[in-house]
Each structure stands twice: as structure tokens, then as C-alpha cells.
Amino acid sequence: MKNEEALFRYAVRMGDNSLVLGHRLSEWCGHGPQLEEDIAQTNIALDLIGQARNYLTYAGEVEGKGRSEDDLAYLRTDREYLNVHLVELHKGDYAYTIARSFLFDAFHLALQQALTTSTDERLKGIAEKAVKEVAYHLRHSSEWLIRFGDGTDESHERAQNALDDLWRYTGELFVPDEAEEVLAKAGVVPHLKDIQAEWSATVDRVLKEATLKRPADGWMASGGKKGVHTEHLGPMLAEMQTLQRTYPGVEW
Amino acid sequence: MRTAEEIQVLLEQVKDPEIPVISIRELGVLREVKVEGDAVEVVITPTYSGCPAMDAMQEDVEQVLRKAGIANFTVKQVLSPAWSTDWISESGRQKLLDYGIAPPPHTSDIRALKGGVPETACPQCGSTDTELVSHFGSTACKALYKCNACKEPFDLFKCL
Ligand SMILES: [Zn+2]
Numbered sequence: 567m568k569n570e571e572a573l574f575r576y577a578v579r580m581g582d583n584s585l586v587l588g589h590r591l592s593e594w595c596g597h598g599p600q601l602e603e604d605i606a607q608t609n610i611a612l613d614l615i616g617q618a619r620n621y622l623t624y625a626g627e628v629e630g631k632g633r634s635e636d637d638l639a640y641l642r643t644d645r646e647y648l649n650v651h652l653v654e655l656h657k658g659d660y661a662y663t664i665a666r667s668f669l670f671d672a673f674h675l676a677l678q679q680a681l682t683t684s685t686d687e688r689l690k691g692i693a694e695k696a697v698k699e700v701a702y703h704l705r706h707s708s709e710w711l712i713r714f715g716d717g718t719d720e721s722h723e724r725a726q727n728a729l730d731d732l733w734r735y736t737g738e739l740f741v742p743d744e745a746e747e748v749l750a751k752a753g754v755v756p757h758l759k760d761i762q763a764e765w766s767a768t769v770d771r772v773l774k775e776a777t778l779k780r781p782a783d784g785w786m787a788s789g790g791k792k793g794v795h796t797e798h799l800g801p802m803l804a805e806m807q808t809l810q811r812t813y814p815g816v817e818w
Numbered sequence: 819m820r821t822a823e824e825i826q827v828l829l830e831q832v833k834d835p836e837i838p839v840i841s842i843r844e845l846g847v848l849r850e851v852k853v854e855g856d857a858v859e860v861v862i863t864p865t866y867s868g869c870p871a872m873d874a875m876q877e878d879v880e881q882v883l884r885k886a887g888i889a890n891f892t893v894k895q896v897l898s899p900a901w902s903t904d905w906i907s908e909s910g911r912q913k914l915l916d917y918g919i920a921p922p923p924h925t926s927d928i929r930a931l932k933g934g935v936p937e938t939a940c941p942q943c944g945s946t947d948t949e950l951v952s953h954f955g956s957t958a959c960k961a962l963y964k965c966n967a968c969k970e971p972f973d974l975f976k977c978l
Contacts (some may be wrong), residue, residue, distance in 0.1 A: 602962065606954035613958065616868020620897065691898030695867050698900070698978050702953055 567744050569752060573686070574628045575648060575745035576755065578638065579791065580692075581621030582649035585639060586799070587670060588614030589806055593657050603660075606706055610667075613699040620692045640810035644800050645793040652735040654790070654799040658728065661714050661721065665728035668707035668772065673739050675700045676764040680756035689754070708772045715776025722777070729773075730781050737786025739765070820888070822851040825858060828886055832878045835871045836957050839917045842875055846905025849896065858883065858891040863901045865978070866958040903978050915941050920963065920974040940965035941972050948972075 591611040598604025622635040652670055657663050678700050681693035714725035740762040742750065749755040773780050789795065809816060820828070829848055830841045842848045842862065850861040860879055864872045876893050883891045903922035906914075911921035920941050938948050945967035953976065955962040961976040 602952040602954070605956070605962075606952055609954040609958050612868040612870070613866060614868070616864075616866060620867060687898070691896075691900075692867075694900035695864070695897045699867060702976075706953055 567748050569748060569754075570628060572745040572748040573754070574625055575743075576749055577621045577625035577628060577689075579648040579745070581618045581625060581635075581638070582647050583653050583670075583674075584614040584621065585618035586647070586649045586802070587653035587667075588612070588618060589802060590653065590655075590657055591663070591667070594663070599660050607663075610703050610706065613696075613703070617692065617696045617699070620695070624688050624692070636810075640807045644795050644803055647790075647795065647799060647803070648793060649790055649799075650735070650738045651787055651790040651796050652732065652739065654796060654802065655732070655735065656798050659724060661724035662728040662731070664707055664710040664714065665725060666732055667703065668711045669729075669732055669736055669769070670739075671700060671704035671707050672768040672772075673736075673761065673765045675704045676761045676768070677756065680761065684754055686754050704768075711772060711778070712776040715773070715778040725776065726778055729778060733781035733783075734785060734787050737783070738788040738790060741788060741791075743791040819856065820853070820858075820886075822853045825851045825853065825860070825883075825888075829860070829879060829882060831882050832875060835874045835878075837914070837917065837919065839913045840906075840910050842879070844907045844910030844913065846901060846907070846910075847875065856890050858888055860891065860893045861896055862893065863896050865901050869958060901978070903975065906975075914975055918942065918972060919960065920972060922975045922977045938963060938974055940968060940970070942970045943968040 588611040591607045591614070594604060594607040595611075596604065598607060618639070619635050622638040626633040626635060626638060652666060655666060658666075675697070678693045678697040681689050682697055684690040684693065711725060714721040716722070740758045742758050746755065746758060750757045770780065787796075826843060826848070829851070830843055832842045832848075834840050834842065834845055834847070845865070847862050847865065848860070849863050850859075852859040852861075860883070862872075862875065862879065872895065876895065879893050880891070904924065906922065914921045918941050920938050923938070937946050938950075939946050940948050940963075943965060945965055947966040948963050949966060951962040951964050951971065953961050955973050955976075959975060959978070960973040962971065963974050964971045
């Protein structure tokens, strides 16, 4: 794989992870368990969708076929989406949403921090902007996970169940695909095993405070990075893309 | 023909649409004005990746330039170096306070550096007996606080 193709796939992956999780979190708009959380999740969604715009714009430029951020977001099928499974899973109950966000945010912050020293100027610029936003996201999801874990029996059980369910989707975060390997070798992006070490330390620290058990590593799901997704992504994209699919080229 | 400084002053008219008392220059969103011959380039930078006011601010800049009879201009959005709340000017901080929004803590605030919540004075009554309600407020750039002295809630322009 040439560096240019790897960079395109990398920018698409970063954009898709943010776009899909952002869209998922936006499903809490008007349905949050309390007003402050409704506002928090929609703010976080807004950050993520902003990051997605930056990445998908860049991907379109790298590809050089004239595709815009909107073309990439609204006119690709699920098989062309390159996000990890973790971000596309349904929103579940609030413990599930918080646990998923925590597992992703801990990964995302370590990754964005590393990307602030990328040799690629655009990846570096996007990361410099994103890293402080993601630090707030991780603080939010950590605080809630601690509150649930160290809360009532009911909240503890739901948080532990969510972690146990989600754990099998964390392996994929750290297994590089060809694009990630090519760019890591070229020194453009970090090696995912370094990110994993930092992620693991964050997970241990927060779970301990939350009195939650770290699930054992077992079978890990994968496929998102090559466009093979769970049953959750298709319906979400159908909803997200319906306007552009029904009225192609519409603007408002 | 106007100098870069004159255009900077002209662009004081462009306010943050979400906090209409503070100009993009005081906010630090207006990064640079370059003048070469009759060509003007204005560089702006977003506060947050997903700042929904960015396109509105860009359009406002374009409108002010056009009204001033400047035809040959470009407005460019850049991400790097990343905007920080430290770029808000002193007059900008005062205007936020007068508007009822607590200005952001300086990143050198020792409590913030130690990972704690920096001391925040209530913009209504000045008491520092205040408490964080949520890191996320009415817009991406604000956190929600309440004052234990006057019992009023208020926004804090959060540190970034
Ligand atoms: Zn007060």
C-alpha cells in the first residue's frame, strides 16, 4: 500500500470513528437521563462531528477525486465505512453509553496526544485542536463510570454488565490494519501497541476507583477496520443518510 | 488602501454570534490580517472543532470587508496553532464578566494545574463560594456553575 492510499484510509478511519460515535451520542438529545447530561452528550457529539468534518475534508483532498466531507459522510455504504465496531454499537442504557464512551475516550485521548507530534502537518493540526476536547470527554465518561460503579447495587451491576459486554470490542482498537502499519513505519502516526499501554493504565486506574472489575481478555471481535460491520451500523447510516439519498445534492 | 491594522480595527465589528458582546478580535479567533497590494487575506481559527458559529463568523467578516469597499479578499480558516482561551484579550475577559459569563481561568492557575477545579468567582455577586454543576453548558465553550452565595446559576467560559 502506498503512503497516499494509507493516509486516505487513515483519515477516513479517524473521521468515521468520530462521526459514528458522535451520531450515536446525539441520539440522547431530548432523551438524556437528566438535563445536564442531555446537554453534555450533545456537546460531546458536536465536538466529535467537528473532528469528523476535519478528517473527512482532509481525506477528500488526499484522495484527489473531488469528494467533499459531505460526499464521504452521506454517500458511502456501510462496507465503505472504516470505523471500529465499538463506536457503532447501539446506545443501550446510560451505563452502556458511558462505559462505551469511557473505553473509546481513553483510547482516543492517548491517540490524539500522540498525533500532536505527527510529521503530517494536517494530522498534527487536527489533533492539536481535538486533544483538549477529548480530554474533557474522558473526564466526563470517567466521572460517570466512577459514579455508577461506586454507586448503588443497581448502578454497579449495570456498569459491570456493560463493561463485560463491551470488552470484546476493545481488541480491534489496537490491531493495526495495513494503512496503520504503513504510516506507523513511516513515523507519521503512533504504533498502536504504545497507545494500548497508555489505554490499559487509564482503564485500570478508573476501574479501581469505580470498584469495577476489569474483564478478562477473551475472543475479540474485529472487521470494522476493513468495512465489515455489526448489524448496528446499517440502520444508523440509513437514518443519517436518508435526506441525501432521497434528494441527492440537496442543500439547506 | 488600508493597512493590516486598520482592517483589524474594522473587524472589531464582527462579534461572536453566541456571545454578541465580544468581538472575534478580542476572542482571539481573528488570527492575522495580511495586506499585499490591494489583496487582503484574513485568517481565522475555530474555538472548537465543531464550533457551529464559525461559518457565520466567516460570512460576517466577508460582509464587513465588502461594505468597506474591499473587493479583493480571501478568508482562510486554520486549525494550527490551536486556539486557546489564553488568547482572549483583557478587554474581552472584562466584557464576558459584564455579560454574566465568568472568564476562563488562566491555564497557569495552580489549582487547575494540579487537576482540581480552579477558583471561580460568581459574575453576579463576586463570591468565590461557587460549585461546578457540569463541564458542559449552553454552548461547547462553556461550563455550568452555581453560586452558593446568591444561589444564581452562571456560565463559565471554560479553559481550553
Ligand atoms: Zn453569586
